[in-house]
Amino acid sequence: MTKVFDIMTECIFRLNESDTVQKASLMMKENQIHHLPVYLDKELTGMVSTFDLIGVSYDKLISDVMTKPLITAYEGEELQTIIKTMLDNKIHGIPVIDSKQQLIGIVSSTDIIKHFKA
Numbered sequence: 001m002t003k004v005f006d007i008m009t010e011c012i013f014r015l016n017e018s019d020t021v022q023k024a025s026l027m028m029k030e031n032q033i034h035h036l037p038v039y040l041d042k043e044l045t046g047m048v049s050t051f052d053l054i055g056v057s058y059d060k061l062i063s064d065v066m067t068k069p070l071i072t073a074y075e076g077e078e079l080q081t082i083i084k085t086m087l088d089n090k091i092h093g094i095p096v097i098d099s100k101q102q103l104i105g106i107v108s109s110t111d112i113i114k115h116f117k118a
Helices: 021-031 079-089 109-117
Strands: 035-040 043-049 093-097 103-108
Touching: 021 035, 035 103, 043 093, 079 093, 079 109, 103 109
Parallel strands: none
Antiparallel strands: 035 043, 093 103
């Protein structure tokens, strides 16, 4: 069975809750990504997606628009479990954490499609 770790995208970008929608929008556009993890200090607290930013003022804080509560996946979880979680919660990206609760990547609907297309 395919595990989350096998198809996730390594996460190298992140936002802070105090960042603005403008910063998130620019980061997503420049890096051609659709999901960003959000932190408060060193704690992963939410996710923001391009969908969350539609029609939102650029000066709004990320903490006001991020998706919460945070839904996460463990690196060893089976892909079928994650697909069900995404469908049940109507989300397109899930942060992946390791056994130490540290963010190591994101699984998006695009990652899943690419996996099944291969």
